[in-house]
Amino acid sequence: MEQAIPATMHAMTIQAYGQKNVEKTTVPTPAIGKDDVLVKILAAGVNSVDFKIRDGRLKLLIDYPMPLILGNDLAGIVAAVGDNVREFAVGDAVYGRADKDRMGTFAEYIAIKKQHLAKKPPHLNFTESASLPLAALTAYQALHERMKLQAGDKVLIHAGAGGVGTAAIQIAKAMGLFVATTASAAGRALVERLGADLIIDYKTEDFSEQLRGYDGVLDTLGGDALRKSFRVVKRGAKVVSVSAVPTAQLADEWGLPFYKKILFALASAPLHLAAKKHGAVYDFLFMRPDGGQLAEIGAWAEQGKVLPVIDKVFAFDDTQQALAYSEQGRAKGKIVIKIADE
Ligand SMILES: NC(=O)c1ccc[n+]([C@@H]2O[C@H](COP(=O)([O-])OP(=O)(O)OC[C@H]3O[C@@H](n4cnc5c(N)ncnc54)[C@H](OP(=O)(O)O)[C@@H]3O)[C@@H](O)[C@H]2O)c1
Structure with a gap:
């Protein structure tokens, strides 16, 4: 069933590079363009690039405007689609990697280009799916x-x-x-x-x-x-x-x-x-988001050839600890943040 989209959402943000403590802030729910999909995020994968971006270590490659919502990987449910989107409909379960210029998956919603998403592999749950992209x-x-x-x-x-x-x-x-x-x-x-x-x-x-x-x-x-x-x-x-x-x-x-x-x-x-x-x-290589390739990876996941390996799952309010754990560099497989109940 379609749910109303709130005007604001919670997101884990930094105000400046080097700010070690991410803050849970209330920000406007992102607006979508014609080719965008608004996804209600249920789980967000954590990657080493997240703490590197937080610390400004990628600044020469890409300098983000502040405040910045951290996070690149997501799995969730489509909440709205732009006028040009035929590939996805409200209620679809999807997963993806946000574009480097529009990241921010440690949040309740994200607006993401349709070509950066794929349908979630049906046999994987949202936490598992968010670990992959x-x-x-x-x-x-x-x-x-x-x-x-x-x-x-x-x-x-x-x-x-x-x-x-x-x-x-x-x-x-x-x-x-x-x-x-x-x-x-x-x-x-x-x-x-x-x-x-x-x-x-x-x-x-x-x-x-x-x-x-x-x-x-x-x-x-x-x-x-x-x-x-x-x-x-x-x-x-x-x-x-x-x-x-x-x-x-x-x-x-x-x-x-x-x-x-x-x-x-x-x-x-x-x-x-x-x-x-x-x-x-x-x-x-600096990887790029690609929904077509994610669909192929999802097919391998369905065949049991590429399965998520999850080390630890953190609550949304514990995003700080998730980043600290990632920074230790000892994870066996992936770290995921559960944003909302499935
Ligand atoms: N350019 C890109 O597009 C891109 C994309 C993804 C990742 N990356 C980069 O790739 C790197 C790896 O990312 P990740 O997410 O896979 O890291 P990770 O999950 O934090 O890697 C942790 C694992 O690395 C093992 N390890 C540490 N030192 C090792 C060594 N000298 N030899 C062999 N294994 C070692 C650890 O095993 P033990 O605890 O047993 O030692 C641990 O299991 C990061 O620098 C990340 O930023 C770049």
Whole structure:
């Protein structure tokens, strides 16, 4: 049954970068444009990017106006649709990743472009569904679009027990890949259950001494792990990082000012050089929302090939604790905030 849309809503906001304590504020419920869907959010996934944005660490890439509602992932119910929206109707269960320019899922409602949403996988609940978009899209875009891996190829996925890693292992297996992953003893059983073929304990072993001839690496760590990753791939293979330095290509794709392109070119030059020394290619991915890809991921979820891995669920009022837990960097799978009852 259709419910009235309130004029205001609760949202978890910051007033300035670096503000560690998010505040529960009352703000206007967002208005929708012709191509938008207004979603009543029931659950919101937490990602490392949330505390990084809070701390202003992405400011060079994107500088948000304040106050800012945090949060990127969502699952919920369509509350209203814009004039051009035929794909979704009021009452549909949906999930998605908000556009980087219009984030704000730690809130009761969000206005989101229709192309950034997909129908929620029917067998998953809202909490499970909200855990998937950002991490699964990152993995999909890295393995499929950037590395163009084919069944039988070998991939190394760093931090297999984390939010991106748990999605990436499953997507890689759904693509028919051989998967090596790094994990500590605490994450070993999890990555094994998800189907990793070769598990390297990063606390006691050096992956770069064990692996050779790989077709790609998904780097979620940067630093030493990234630099050593260039050694393990075949000539011409890609090491795609989601956590190191952006490239000049990203500045172009995003239409950033020329000085930022030069800055990224200079900052990423040592990585391009290090990659070249080993015949590898360095690439940086900043994932993008994509409802079509989410529908594919949802189909895999329905087939049991890509299933949510949830570490902890927090109440809406405990968003602060959810971000602090994410910041510790020890999660096994995903963290989700329950915004409203299903
Ligand atoms: N550019 C993009 O579009 C994009 C998208 C998504 C994520 N990211 C970035 O990707 C990174 C990972 O995100 P996430 O959400 O997956 O993080 P996460 O869930 O916080 O990762 C935590 C996991 O990483 C493991 N870990 C920590 N250090 C490790 C190491 N040296 N080797 C292997 N595993 C290690 C931990 O295992 P133990 O506790 O057992 O050590 C823990 O299980 C973040 O920097 C995030 O910002 C970027």
